[in-house]
Amino acid sequence: MANIDELVESLARDAAPVKPAPHPLMLSLGWVAGAAAYLVVSLWLSGLRPDLMQKLHEPWFVAELASLALIFIATSLSAAVLAFPDLHQMRKAALAPAGLFALFVVILFFAWRADVPPAPLPMHSFECTASIALFSLLPAVWTFLAMRRFASTHYRWAGSVALLSAFSVGALWLLLHELNDSIIHVIQWHYLPMLGISLAGWWLGKRLLKW
Amino acid sequence: MYWLIRADLKKGYNEIFGKFSLTDKTENLEALMKLSLNGDQRAYAVVLQETARLLRPFLARRLNSVSEVDDLLQEILISIHKARHTYDGERPYKPWAYAIAKFRLQDHLRAHYADHLHHAVELSEVENDLQVPVTKSDFTYESISGEIEKLPPKQAAILQMMHQEGYTAKEVAEKIGMKESAVKVAAHRAYKILRKILER
Numbered sequence: 001m002a003n004i005d006e007l008v009e010s011l012a013r014d015a016a017p018v019k020p021a022p023h024p025l026m027l028s029l030g031w032v033a034g035a036a037a038y039l040v041v042s043l044w045l046s047g048l049r050p051d052l053m054q055k056l057h058e059p060w061f062v063a064e065l066a067s068l069a070l071i072f073i074a075t076s077l078s079a080a081v082l083a084f085p086d087l088h089q090m091r092k093a094a095l096a097p098a099g100l101f102a103l104f105v106v107i108l109f110f111a112w113r114a115d116v117p118p119a120p121l122p123m124h125s126f127e128c129t130a131s132i133a134l135f136s137l138l139p140a141v142w143t144f145l146a147m148r149r150f151a152s153t154h155y156r157w158a159g160s161v162a163l164l165s166a167f168s169v170g171a172l173w174l175l176l177h178e179l180n181d182s183i184i185h186v187i188q189w190h191y192l193p194m195l196g197i198s199l200a201g202w203w204l205g206k207r208l209l210k211w
Numbered sequence: 212m213y214w215l216i217r218a219d220l221k222k223g224y225n226e227i228f229g230k231f232s233l234t235d236k237t238e239n240l241e242a243l244m245k246l247s248l249n250g251d252q253r254a255y256a257v258v259l260q261e262t263a264r265l266l267r268p269f270l271a272r273r274l275n276s277v278s279e280v281d282d283l284l285q286e287i288l289i290s291i292h293k294a295r296h297t298y299d300g301e302r303p304y305k306p307w308a309y310a311i312a313k314f315r316l317q318d319h320l321r322a323h324y325a326d327h328l329h330h331a332v333e334l335s336e337v338e339n340d341l342q343v344p345v346t347k348s349d350f351t352y353e354s355i356s357g358e359i360e361k362l363p364p365k366q367a368a369i370l371q372m373m374h375q376e377g378y379t380a381k382e383v384a385e386k387i388g389m390k391e392s393a394v395k396v397a398a399h400r401a402y403k404i405l406r407k408i409l410e411r
Contacts, residue, residue: 007285008259011292017250020299084297086310151294153314211293 021150024080024088031076031146035139035169042135042173049179060111067104068172074100075165079143082158083150094154097161108191112183119181128178128189132170133197140166144208152209159205160198167197245300258304259288265305266312273316287315358408359401366401369394 021027055061074096081087081094143162152158171190180186240258247255263284270280270287290311298307352359352374359367365387372378372386380398384391 003281004263004284004288005260007288008256008263011259011288012252012256014292015247015250015252015255018248018296020248021297023299085294085314086302086307089302089306151290151297151311153310211290 021084024077024084024090024093027083027146028073028077028080031080031139031143031165032073034142035072035076038139039169039173043176046173046177048176051179052176060107060114063107064104064111065172065175067100067107068168068175071097071100071104072165072168072172075161075168076143079147079158079162079165082154082161083147083152085151085153087154094157094161097164104191108183108187112187115181115183118184121182121185122180125185125189128174128185129193132167132174132190132193134170135173136163136166136170139169144204147209151211152205155205155209155211156202157205158209159203160201163197163201163204164194167194240304241300241302244295244298244304248295248298248300259291262291262308263288266308269309269312270316273320283315283319286319287312290315355405355409358405362401362404366397366404369397370401373398 022030049055078094078097081090087094140163143166144159147158147162171194174190175186240261243254243258243261247258266284266287267280270283271277274280274283291308294311298304352370359370362370368387369383372383373380378386380394381391383389384394387394389397
């Protein structure tokens with residue numbers, strides 16, 4: 001008990017004024033804005049897919065684009081919430097990506113059903129996954145560095161969501177850049193790797209976010 | 212100087228909390244933490260004292276020894292100090308503090324059980340030893356009774372019951388109020404010690 005009293009006194013003596021961390025909504029807003037700017041600049045440099053205006057009239061393409069954007073926003077908010085020890089007492093926000101992923105799977109299923117006759121598969125395959133991963137590196141580093149300033153008590157989960165958020169920015173970029181109509185290819189090489197990414201984030205979270 | 216600060220903090224604690232009832236104390240932790248974030252050392256000392264008071268029974272229910280509770284409580288208070296910028300004084304304080312406490316408790320228990328597993332004896336290894344026909348060995352219980360007496364009393368008693376009085380591990384367990392697996396492990400450890408002594 002005496003030790004506790006001494007510790008309390010020593011900690012109290014060290015208590016300089018500290019600036020409280022921003023609210024997770026503000027934090028995620030910053031990340032989303034940063035990622036949106038990165039996406040715009042990248043698309044400006046790499047170019048939009050030539051048939052984008054035409055594709056924006058296809059309901060399943062628009063649904064895929066919108067749900068992917070929502071996944072990105074939800075994972076950003078979830079990562080921001082998970083950076084706080086008590087999830088900023090917004091547990092539902094931390095779980096929000098789960099519902100959106102379920103919606104995304106449903107949309108992909110209907111897009112696959114609507115792909116009749118199936119669009120031809122492109123010549124390339126894993127190159128798409130590699131491009132998305134490379135594109136996602138910067139947002140991933142940025143998000144992890146930002147999260148390390150806080151105190152996550154769910155570091156594996158936080159790491160997983162942070163990597164998914166970064167990867168969804170990459171997937172958005174490729175969706176708007178690549179001239180490709182094959183939903184099979186997109187599922188196989190753009191979205192299924194998200195499972196592996198979430199596992200990598202699980203592992204990375206323990207390495208980088210534990211405090 | 213140190214004692215002056217200590218007395219000053221204690222005075223601050225009494226000044227601040229003397230005015231409040233027990234319910235008020237926890238309700239005002241949010242306000243006190245807000246003051247702490249602005250550098251108010253007295254308020255911060257009060258918050259930490261109250262946090263320790265709240266967490267002690269929580270930890271005591273989950274840990275065996277008082278020293279373990281004290282050690283972990285210190286670790287939690289340091290974690291709260293390190294993470295205090297993640298609290299803004301606007302939301303309830305207790306869920307925030309308990310989240311950190313649970314996190315450190317889980318870490319502590321994980322390390323504790325990992326250490327136990329590291330030192331654990333594989334039960335199959337024990338079973339193999341127990342199947343060795345000890346009665347047909349070169350040694351009888353009587354011939355090594357001197358060595359057995361040097362063993363820790365519990366191990367010696369178990370060997371005596373199993374090899375002199377002829378009880379099974381299950382029967383010994385019932386007699387001395389231990390689990391059968393614990394009896395087997397104790398016997399296994401005793402055999403190991405005896406083997407080492409007799410091999411010399």
